[in-house]
Amino acid sequence: MTSAPANPAGTVFIVDDDASFLRSVSRLLSAVGYTVQTFESAQEFLNRLNPEMSGCVVADLQMPGINGLELQKALKLSANPLPVIFLTGQGDIPTTVMAMRGGAVDYLVKRAPKEELLAAVQQAFERGAKERHQRDHLRGLRSRFDQLSQRELEVLERVVLGWMNKQIAADLNIIERTVKLHRTNLTRKLGVQSVAELTRLVDEAGLFKSQKDNRTNPAEPGR
Amino acid sequence: MLGFGLVCFSALDSRAQAPQSTPASQPIHVLMIFNESQDVPGNIVLEQAVRVEMQKLVTNRIEFSSEYLDARHFSDQEHFRVFQDYLGRKYAGQQLDLILVFPSRDYRLARELPNTLFPDVPVVFVAVNEMEVPEAIARLGVTGIVQRFDLRGTLGLMMRLQPDTRRIVVIGGTNEVDRATLGRIAEASRALEGIEFEFWTNRPVADVPRAVRSLPEGTVVLISTVVSDASGQTYYMSQLAQMLAPVASVPVYVLGGWVIGSGAVGGSVVDSQDLGTRTARLAVHVLNGADPEQIPIEVVTKGTPMVDWRALKRWNMKQNRLPADCVVRYRPNSIWEEHQTLIVFVGVVFLAQAMTIAALLVQRMQRRRAEMEIQRQRTELAHVARVSTLGQLASALTHELNQPLGAILRNAEAAEIFLQKDQPNLEEIRAILADIRRDDRRAGDVIDRMRTLFKRRSMVSGRLDFRNLVEDTVALARPDAEIRQIQIITQVPPQLPAVHGDRVQLQQVLLNLILNGMDAMNTTPRPERRLTVRVSEAKDGNLLVAVSDRGTGIASEDIVHVFEPFFTTKASGMGMGLAISRTIVQAHGGEIRAANNALSGATFAFTLPCLDQPNP
Numbered sequence: 001m002t003s004a005p006a007n008p009a010g011t012v013f014i015v016d017d018d019a020s021f022l023r024s025v026s027r028l029l030s031a032v033g034y035t036v037q038t039f040e041s042a043q044e045f046l047n048r049l050n051p052e053m054s055g056c057v058v059a060d061l062q063m064p065g066i067n068g069l070e071l072q073k074a075l076k077l078s079a080n081p082l083p084v085i086f087l088t089g090q091g092d093i094p095t096t097v098m099a100m101r102g103g104a105v106d107y108l109v110k111r112a113p114k115e116e117l118l119a120a121v122q123q124a125f126e127r128g129a130k131e132r133h134q135r136d137h138l139r140g141l142r143s144r145f146d147q148l149s150q151r152e153l154e155v156l157e158r159v160v161l162g163w164m165n166k167q168i169a170a171d172l173n174i175i176e177r178t179v180k181l182h183r184t185n186l187t188r189k190l191g192v193q194s195v196a197e198l199t200r201l202v203d204e205a206g207l208f209k210s211q212k213d214n215r216t217n218p219a220e221p222g223r
Numbered sequence: 224m225l226g227f228g229l230v231c232f233s234a235l236d237s238r239a240q241a242p243q244s245t246p247a248s249q250p251i252h253v254l255m256i257f258n259e260s261q262d263v264p265g266n267i268v269l270e271q272a273v274r275v276e277m278q279k280l281v282t283n284r285i286e287f288s289s290e291y292l293d294a295r296h297f298s299d300q301e302h303f304r305v306f307q308d309y310l311g312r313k314y315a316g317q318q319l320d321l322i323l324v325f326p327s328r329d330y331r332l333a334r335e336l337p338n339t340l341f342p343d344v345p346v347v348f349v350a351v352n353e354m355e356v357p358e359a360i361a362r363l364g365v366t367g368i369v370q371r372f373d374l375r376g377t378l379g380l381m382m383r384l385q386p387d388t389r390r391i392v393v394i395g396g397t398n399e400v401d402r403a404t405l406g407r408i409a410e411a412s413r414a415l416e417g418i419e420f421e422f423w424t425n426r427p428v429a430d431v432p433r434a435v436r437s438l439p440e441g442t443v444v445l446i447s448t449v450v451s452d453a454s455g456q457t458y459y460m461s462q463l464a465q466m467l468a469p470v471a472s473v474p475v476y477v478l479g480g481w482v483i484g485s486g487a488v489g490g491s492v493v494d495s496q497d498l499g500t501r502t503a504r505l506a507v508h509v510l511n512g513a514d515p516e517q518i519p520i521e522v523v524t525k526g527t528p529m530v531d532w533r534a535l536k537r538w539n540m541k542q543n544r545l546p547a548d549c550v551v552r553y554r555p556n557s558i559w560e561e562h563q564t565l566i567v568f569v570g571v572v573f574l575a576q577a578m579t580i581a582a583l584l585v586q587r588m589q590r591r592r593a594e595m596e597i598q599r600q601r602t603e604l605a606h607v608a609r610v611s612t613l614g615q616l617a618s619a620l621t622h623e624l625n626q627p628l629g630a631i632l633r634n635a636e637a638a639e640i641f642l643q644k645d646q647p648n649l650e651e652i653r654a655i656l657a658d659i660r661r662d663d664r665r666a667g668d669v670i671d672r673m674r675t676l677f678k679r680r681s682m683v684s685g686r687l688d689f690r691n692l693v694e695d696t697v698a699l700a701r702p703d704a705e706i707r708q709i710q711i712i713t714q715v716p717p718q719l720p721a722v723h724g725d726r727v728q729l730q731q732v733l734l735n736l737i738l739n740g741m742d743a744m745n746t747t748p749r750p751e752r753r754l755t756v757r758v759s760e761a762k763d764g765n766l767l768v769a770v771s772d773r774g775t776g777i778a779s780e781d782i783v784h785v786f787e788p789f790f791t792t793k794a795s796g797m798g799m800g801l802a803i804s805r806t807i808v809q810a811h812g813g814e815i816r817a818a819n820n821a822l823s824g825a826t827f828a829f830t831l832p833c834l835d836q837p838n839p
Contacts (some may be wrong), residue, residue: 089621
């Protein structure tokens with residue numbers, strides 16, 4: 001028998017339209033020590049989803065109404081993107097690829113050995129915990145950036161790109177001294193000492209990602 | 224006895240005219256003189272034979288005149304003289320060419336009478352008896368034939384047919400002719416060792432029939448001549464045979480061919496026909512100018528073995544015991560002998576008819592075989608199409624199977640864990656087992672539904688509950704429908720008239736229509752993906768089954784072709800599904816049609832003739 005999870009902090013949310021299968025998986029996972037909640041449709045689960053929930057989702061891929069992949073998509077967009085393990089009667093390759101690309105922890109046939117299922121749940125729990133931790137961290141970071149004014153964010157964006165104060169002033173159409181003042185303020189607000197540290201923090205928070213790549217140094221063509 | 228005439232003929236002198244000299248137009252005149260009256264059976268046959276045979280041999284017409292002395296009734300000298308006188312006067316002016324005499328024992332008829340009356344006319348005689356021929360006759364230039372009874376031959380035939388004979392009863396007379404015959408019999412009997420001969424001559428013939436009625440086995444009766452019996456009565460041999468043979472308890476044998484037919488078995492007999500022929504030849508020989516004096520009198524003792532077929536049957540005698548030259552009289556002609564031509568004709572007609580019938584049967588058999596072959600191929604094709612259809616469902620059905628199987632596995636695993644606990648929750652384990660059983664049944668149902676459709680089988684017709692058929696078929700398609708997010712709606716009234724047909728093949732048709740409908744909705748927005756299976760009773764009393772989808776519909780130029788073989792709009796389709804569906808529906812006496820819906824999609828519908836009453 002597989003050992004009970006070391007610390008089953010969290011719940012396994014099982015979503016399957018087949019009541020009998022739902023019951024059987026619920027029994028097994030309960031027996032090995034997990035807390036289990038069952039849902040007969042994806043809609044029912046999504047209705048109950050809240051940010052306090054932790055653990056993982058074990059869902060059937062083929063369900064009437066909202067199917068597995070759609071559930072995965074909805075979950076990912078939600079405030080609480082719990083890790084998903086898919087169970088399927090018969091997996092075909094395109095569906096598998098889509099599921100994994102969508103970030104599924106695992107993709108198992110319904111008759112997969114117990115060990116695989118338990119390992120997948122274990123892994124999902126770990127990943128869930130890690131992601132939750134990251135989310136919490138990021139939320140902390142973001143709350144720090146939230147203190148910055150719009151102008152400070154604009155300056156910061158250009159600072160991490162390595163622009164000089166003079167360039168920034170020209171780009172934003174302000175005087176260089178004002179740029180310096182903004183830089184002082186934002187480093188103070190974010191509690192960083194150097195530009196390097198500032199850059200790392202911006203990266204971690206995932207700020208400016210969309211623009212970063214296509215934005216070039218306006219001074220460059222001038223050289 | 225009797226029956227012997229004696230033809231004599233006087234050889235006359237050289238003046239006797241030879242018939243060759245007679246002009247062809249001139250008839251030849253033959254006078255026949257009989258010792259007996261005209262009713263002697265043996266003579267009647269003999270006379271007739273002579274007349275016919277002579278006429279055959281001579282080109283001139285022969286005129287026969289017959290005269291009868293009737294010596295039996297008028298035996299005195301005076302009568303003979305009157306008879307002679309009468310003949311003399313009667314034929315005085317006549318031109319006679321030959322005198323044929325049947326003298327019996329009275330050779331005066333062959334000698335004195337013609338010699339006196341017609342000295343120039345040649346004389347030929349024929350006699351049947353055992354009397355000595357007077358030497359004088361021969362010397363007078365009269366020639367003739369004397370036929371003796373073949374006693375030795377008759378006894379031989381008797382022993383041949385009845386080897387167990389121990390006793391022979393001879394019915395004979397007392398007259399000198401009779402005694403001569405009996406003497407010859409006694410003489411012949413000496414050749415037979417250990418056979419007792421009894422000569423019944425002392426009792427009146429009238430008493431004999433009663434006596435022969437109870438003769439013991441191993442006895443036979445031989446009829447000799449009875450010119451005069453103990454009471455002085457005269458009996459012809461044929462009379463005797465008629466009196467005795469039918470009533471005798473044992474077989475009766477006779478000596479004369481003319482007697483056969485009266486019930487006697489037979490004997491080596493005097494054949495009057497044969498004797499007549501020989502006599503006629505001798506007569507013609509003489510007519511032609513042969514000198515009778517130069518022709519010795521012929522004495523014949525050899526008889527002709529002759530039997531009555533009916534008597535053989537009566538006494539249950541084997542025909543294979545008969546001598547090879549034996550004449551069998553009164554054998555009924557076989558049907559073949561009697562109606563040969565007709566039989567051949569009828570046979571040919573029958574044969575021709577039989578051959579026609581056989582040819583038709585062979586043709587029918589060949590046609591049946593061909594029909595069966597077509598049927599077999601149709602069945603085979605239907606099976607292939609069915610398997611191919613099920614192949615489309617394979618993925619969905621696997622899913623449908625894995626669902627309960629997965630549940631069973633999870634439940635079993637859970638139960639194991641429960642059992643390892645110190646105090647297992649038996650209530651939970653019981654619930655698990657109940658779930659396992661239910662899931663097993665669920666999987667079994669899926670397999671059963673598939674298995675019937677997978678079977679290779681010929682058409683089996685039966686009464687169908689169409690409601691149940693629709694449910695089963697939709698159950699097969701439903702897993703696939705769920706994967707493809709299609710809703711299947713069935714509308715089947717609770718009361719349906721019963722139909723007759725092959726369940727598997729009709730399921731195949733319905734499944735095919737459902738899958739086609741589902742395929743048509745691949746590009747339909749999901750909320751609109753709805754397939755409706757509707758069963759209803761049409762106005763004409765037929766059952767109407769309609770499958771409607773909300774798909775792309777059928778292109779107007781394709782609508783007439785959809786049921787044609789190899790017509791397909793699908794990338795992976797074989798194009799046989801609808802063609803086979805149509806074949807199946809038509810084989811059930813129904814029709815299948817396709818039409819586009821007013822709003823979207825198409826409806827495929829087929830009809831089936833109903834049996835009678837609504838199915839309860």
